Amino acid sequence: MSSVRHLLLPNSLTAAGLPAAWSGVNMAVYNYDVVVLGSGPAGEGAAMNAVKAGRKVAVVDSRPHVGGNSTHLGTIPSKALRHSVRQIMQYNTNPLFRQIGEPRWFSFPDVLKSAESVIAKQVTSRTGYYARNRIDIFFGTASFADEQTVEVVSANGMVETLVANQFIIATGSRPYRPADVDFSHPRVYDSDTILTLSHTPRRLIIYGAGVIGSEYASIFSGLGVLVDLIDNRDQLLSFLDDEISDALSYHLRNNNVLIRHNEEYERVEGVDNGVILHLKSGKKIKADAFLWCNGRTGNTDKLSLENIGLKVNSRGQIKVDEHYRTEVGNIYAAGDVIGWPSLASAAYDQGRSAAGSIVENDSWRFVDDVPTGIYTIPEISSIGKNERELTEAKVPYEVGKAFFKGMARAQISAEPVGMLKILFHRETLAVLGVHCFGYQASEIVHIGQAIMNQPGEANTLKYFINTTFNYPTMAEAYRVAAFDGLNRLF
Secondary structure, three states, X not given: OOOOOOOOOOOOOHHHOOOOOOOOOOOEEEEEEEEEEOOOHHHHXXXXXXXXXXXXXXXXXXXXXXXXXXXXXXXXXXXXXHHXXXXXXXXXXXXXXXXXXXXXXXXXXHHHHHHHHHHHHHHHHHHHHHHHOOOEEEEOEEEEEEOOEEEEEOOOOOEEEEEEEEEEEOOOEEEOOOXXXXXXXXXXXXXXXXXXXXXXXXXXXXXXXXXXXXXXXXXXXXXXXXXXXXXXXXXXXXXXXXXXXXXXXHHHHHOOEEEEOOOOEEEEEEEOOEEEEEEXXXXXXXXXXXXXXXXXXXXXXXXXXXXHOOOEOOXXXXXXXXXXXXXXXXXXXXHHHHOOOOOHHHHHHHHHHHHHHHHOXXXXXXXXXXXXXXXXXXXXXXXXXXXXXXXXXXXXXXXXXXXXXXXXXXXXXXXXXXXXXXXXXXXXXXXXXXXXXXXXXXXXXXXXXXXXXXXXXXXXXXXXXXXXXOOOOOOOHHHHHHXXXXXXXX
């Protein structure tokens, strides 16, 4: 393995305690085998795979800490928020806790504190990964000078030059901001800036009912906020199985979320005491705050891609082939910056695969077997085909279901909402899709994913019949659903 030293520079590993005022040589030049731009899931996966293969690796991040948007603004904060809100909801609705006291309501800033503690722990852990693997970290803004050179400008203005054989762009994405929405207004937020909200609004408008919008609708409604969720389509999260989508809609409405389908904004008017949303349908909605959750843009605008002849699409995303190689032969890209599926889980594997394409250690794969994990309340997860897709393809499938209200573990946990749904081929019994809604859905789905990935006849519904599951567990739902499905055959 190459000997890689840590850089004693003001914008290198300052998280480890190096003095911010320590000065080095301006325009210092460093040589690497691979330089990764971004330290989010894709960047981390790429850097670790490359260094394990003996390459000399450096990582550049625009923040003074590692972790990327996933750790600081996206996945970790929102999921930590959701967990805290879910605990509050359990306390307020479980009769057992009435012996302790009456229901309590917490402010958004108070709940956010728990998320901040998780972020700090994640940064510490991930900084340790880079240190143990002798990966150099530069903190600053990176831009391409040519196909083998990147210049990094640190916060204090010092410029360092990194020369490498290959580069992996893993700079992530940020919320898309249309020009006609005034995000400088103190009551207008996007999914990044919402984490700076210093009060709990009584009413909130969320524009965009995708995954992020639906998750924040769950979070704020769980805090007692009246939420208007604006959807420009006729169905919530239409890529989901229809039954799962309908269930989510029901439970959001049950928590005082007003969902408005087939609506588009005309303009967003910020006023002194709130925000007024003018819709093209003629409706006007007023709330204390407005949260924009409609689309994301790749973080490519500061990379000077024009210097290497690399173009991006209208959302700032980079086109790659199945090996995650861009149109420039020695430059690869992975994660949100390339678009679909824009999930932290997939981004890590994409980054690892991009590095695998470079080092040729048999770790490359095209990442398309991606489970959906949606952290609403209750949560949703799925893998494979849904009923609509199988019907359109004229696949002879059957359905097996297990409702959580009948599962012992769900009853013990006071989590009766939800179900597991298995779609399987009625002739071969091959599992074609798994869809889960409710308690621990994002964990449960992986059992079905493992069976679906088995070759040939090993992918069979019979696995769930012939396998002993711990009792009581949520995983036991697979056995119940499998028997339910087999009982439908004739």
